[in-house]
Amino acid sequence: xxxxxxxxxxxxxxxxxxxxxxxxxxxxxxxxxxxxxxxxxxxxxxxxxxxxxxxxxxxxxxxxxxxxxxxxxxxxxxxxxxxxxxxxxxxxxxxxxxxxxxxxxxxxxxxxxxxxxxxxxxxxxxxxxxxxxxxxxxxxxxxxxxxxxxxxxxxxxxxxxxxxxxxxxxxxxxxxxxxxxxxxxxxxxxxxxxxxxxxxxxxxxxxxxxxxxxxxxxxxxxxxxxxxxxxxxxxxxxxxxxxxxxxxxxxxxxxxxxxxxxxxxxxxxxxxxxxxxxxxxxxxxxxxxxxxxxxxxxxxxxxxxxxxxxxxxxxxxxxxxxxxxxxxxxxxxxxxxxxxxxxxxxxxxxxxxxxxxxxxxxxxxxxxxxxxxxxxxxxxxxxxxxx
Amino acid sequence: xxxxxxxxxxxxxxxxxxxxxxxxxxxxxxxxxxxxxxxxxxxxxxxxxxxxxxxxxxxxxxxxxxxxxxxxxxxxxxxxxxxxxxxxxxxxxxxxxxxxxxxxxxxxxxxxxxxxxxxxxxxxxxxxxxxxxxxxxxxxxxxxxxxxxxxxxxxxxxxxxxxxxxxxxxxxxxx
Numbered sequence: 001x002x003x004x005x006x007x008x009x010x011x012x013x014x015x016x017x018x019x020x021x022x023x024x025x026x027x028x029x030x031x032x033x034x035x036x037x038x039x040x041x042x043x044x045x046x047x048x049x050x051x052x053x054x055x056x057x058x059x060x061x062x063x064x065x066x067x068x069x070x071x072x073x074x075x076x077x078x079x080x081x082x083x084x085x086x087x088x089x090x091x092x093x094x095x096x097x098x099x100x101x102x103x104x105x106x107x108x109x110x111x112x113x114x115x116x117x118x119x120x121x122x123x124x125x126x127x128x129x130x131x132x133x134x135x136x137x138x139x140x141x142x143x144x145x146x147x148x149x150x151x152x153x154x155x156x157x158x159x160x161x162x163x164x165x166x167x168x169x170x171x172x173x174x175x176x177x178x179x180x181x182x183x184x185x186x187x188x189x190x191x192x193x194x195x196x197x198x199x200x201x202x203x204x205x206x207x208x209x210x211x212x213x214x215x216x217x218x219x220x221x222x223x224x225x226x227x228x229x230x231x232x233x234x235x236x237x238x239x240x241x242x243x244x245x246x247x248x249x250x251x252x253x254x255x256x257x258x259x260x261x262x263x264x265x266x267x268x269x270x271x272x273x274x275x276x277x278x279x280x281x282x283x284x285x286x287x288x289x290x291x292x293x294x295x296x297x298x299x300x301x302x303x304x305x306x307x308x309x310x311x312x313x314x315x316x317x318x319x320x321x322x323x324x325x326x327x328x329x330x331x332x333x334x335x336x337x338x339x340x341x342x343x344x345x346x347x348x349x350x351x352x353x354x355x356x357x358x359x360x361x362x363x364x365x366x367x368x369x370x371x372x373x374x375x376x377x378x379x380x381x382x383x384x385x386x387x
Numbered sequence: 388x389x390x391x392x393x394x395x396x397x398x399x400x401x402x403x404x405x406x407x408x409x410x411x412x413x414x415x416x417x418x419x420x421x422x423x424x425x426x427x428x429x430x431x432x433x434x435x436x437x438x439x440x441x442x443x444x445x446x447x448x449x450x451x452x453x454x455x456x457x458x459x460x461x462x463x464x465x466x467x468x469x470x471x472x473x474x475x476x477x478x479x480x481x482x483x484x485x486x487x488x489x490x491x492x493x494x495x496x497x498x499x500x501x502x503x504x505x506x507x508x509x510x511x512x513x514x515x516x517x518x519x520x521x522x523x524x525x526x527x528x529x530x531x532x533x534x535x536x537x538x539x540x541x542x543x544x545x546x547x548x549x550x551x552x553x554x555x556x557x558x559x560x561x562x
Contacts, residue, residue: 260479266471304440386427 005228005370007362015359022352029345038097039336040349041090043328046187048357049087050204050324053180054212055080056143060169060176063162068377069239069384072231075370076216076223078150081143082364083357088136091187098125101336104193115194123190131186135179142172150372157374180205188328191335195273197262203254210247210293211324217244218317221310228370234308235386241313244320245301252294277330281340285330292323325350390555392418393529394516395545400426402549403525407432409548410527415541418530421520443497450492454485516558524551531555 029037055077062070098105104116104123116123145168153161181201189200217240224232262270277286297316301307333341372378397403400422410417411432420429430437458481462468467475502508520526527550529541542553 256479256482260482263479264477266473302444 003228003370004368005223005366007366011358011362015355015362018351018355019359020355022348022350022355025344025348026352029348033345034097035100036337036341036345037349038094038100039332040345041097042094042101042187043325043332044349044353045087045090047324047328048083048353049091050208051212051215051357052080052083052087053139053176054208054210055216056084056139056146056172056212057176057209058213058216059146060172063166063169064173066166066377068380069236070381071375071377072371072381073216073220073229073236074150074372074375075365075368076219077212078147078368079361079364080212080215080219081147083360084136084139084143086356086360088132088140091132091136092129094187095125095129098128101332102190102193103335104190119193123193128186131182135183138175138179142168142175146172151368153375154369154373159376161374162376177205180208188331191332192273192276194269197258197270197273199254199258199261203251203258206247206250206254207293207324207327210244210251211320213240213243213247214317214320217241217313218321221314221317223370224310231382233384235384237308237310237313238386239384241301241307244297244313244316245307248294248297248301252290252298255290255294276334276338282330282334285326285340289323289326289330292319293327390557391531392516392556392558393531393541394554394556395527395529395550396517396519396552397525397527397549398523398551399549400525403527404428404432406527406545406548406550409544410541413544415529416533418528418533419516421516421526421528423520423523423525439497439501442500443493446496447489447493450489450496451485453492454488455481458484514558516556528558 026037026041029040059074059077059081061067062074094101103109104119105125110116110120146165149161149165149168153165184201184204188204189196220229220232220240223229259274262274265271274286276282296319300312300316306312375381395406397406403420403422407417407420407429411434417433420433422429459476462477462481463475469475473480515521516528517524517526527545545553
C-alpha cells in the first residue's frame, strides 16, 4: 500500500522525445504560418487545460457528494490538476498572437464595426488578460489547497482534512461555474466575435468534465494493467463507465440543443456560426464530432456485457481524447483558417503539448503515494461492491 | 391447513449469501428471497436471468423508429407544409419529439411487461412472509412440498449459516 510509483525510463524518454519533436515542429510552424500556429497553440493548451479542469471538478464532486468508491484513485485527478499553472503561463503567451486569432483586436475592425464597438467594454486586450490572470489564480489557489489537504491527510490522518477538502470543493465548484464559463466565452467563443450562445459555456464545461473523466479512467486502466491498483474490480469499472455514459448523454444534449435551437430559429446572426462549420470539409467534422463524442460511447456502454469490460472502456476513453481534439478543432479552426488543414504543425503541437502534459502529470503522480493513506472512505473504496 | 413454507430470517447480507450458496449447492429449491433493498447477487445466485433490459431496448428502438416514421409520414408525405423556409423533412426538430416519445414508450411498455410477468395488478394482496424484510432483515422462503430433503436437514443448514430465526408458516401463494 505504501508504493510510490516510479516512472519508467521508457515513459521519461517518451515525454522528452515528444517535447523535443514538438518544439522543433512548433518552431517550424511559427516561421511558416503563424496564424495556424497560434490556433494550434490555443487548441492544444485549452484542450489539456480542460482535462485538468475536468479532473479538478471530478475530485471536487467526489468530496461534496462524499463518494467513497473513488477515493483510492484520487491521486490521478490530483496529478492531472498540476497542469493548470503551466497552462496559465502558456495562455499568457497568447498576448503575442491575439491578432492571429481574435478579429476584435484589429484596430480597423474596432473603428468600423458597431458590434465590436458595442462589445469593446468587455472585449479589450487589457481586460481580457486581467480576467485570464484572475481565473488562473482562482483555479491554482483552490487546486493547491485541495492537494495540500490531501497530502497532509496522508501524513497526519484524522477527519479534519476531509472536512476541509469538502469545504474547498464547494468553493471550487462555485467559482469554476463562473470562471470557466467566462473563460470559454473569452478564449473560444470570442473568436466568432459577432456570434453568441448562452449554451456555449455549459457545453464546454460539460466537455471538460466529460473528457477529464475519460482521461482519469484511461490512466486508471493503464496503471491497473501495469500492475498498480490491484483492487480495481468490476464495481469500480461499472461506476467509471456510468460516468462516461452519463456524460456522453449530457454532452450530446447540450451540443445538440445549441445546434438545434439555432437551426430552428434560423436567424442570420446565429446561423453564421454553423454556416462556417458546414462548408467543405468542416461538415464531415461536424457529423464525426457527434459520432465520436455521443453515439459511439452511448452505444458501446449501453449493454451490460460491454460496460464492465476493461478493454471496451479503455478504447472508448482513448477515442474520447481524440473526440475532445476534434470538438475544439471544429470550434477554433473554421473561423481562424477558413479551410480544413491537418499536417505537421498540428501533429507537432499535439506531440509537444502531450509530452509536456505527461511530463508534468508523471512528476506530480510520482511525488506522492499512489493510493492515499488516511482517507476516511479508503476502506470502502478498496472493497467497493455494488448491489 | 398445514404450515407449508419454511422461513429463514437473517440479519446480515453476507450470512444470507453464504446460506443461499449452501442450500443451492445441496440442491434445495428456493421459493423466494425478500430483502430490504434490491440485491443483484441474489438473482444471480438463484440462477435466474432477466431479459428485461433487452426488452426495454427493443421497446425504445421500436418507439424511436415508430415516432420518426409517423412524423416523416405526416410532415413530408401526407401533408407537406412550408414553414419558415425549412425543408419539409425538418429532421433536427424531430429529434426532441423522438427522445420524449421513446422515453414514454419504454416506461409504459416496461411497466406493463413487468406487471404481466410478475402477475402484479392494482388491488392485488401482497405476499409478505415476514414483515421484518421491509425493515432490516433478509428473509429466505422455501416451499416445503418442493424443497425435498436431499439427505441433509434444511433447518440445520440455515441455522449453521447464521439465520437468527427459522420457522414454518402457512402462506397462500396462489390466488
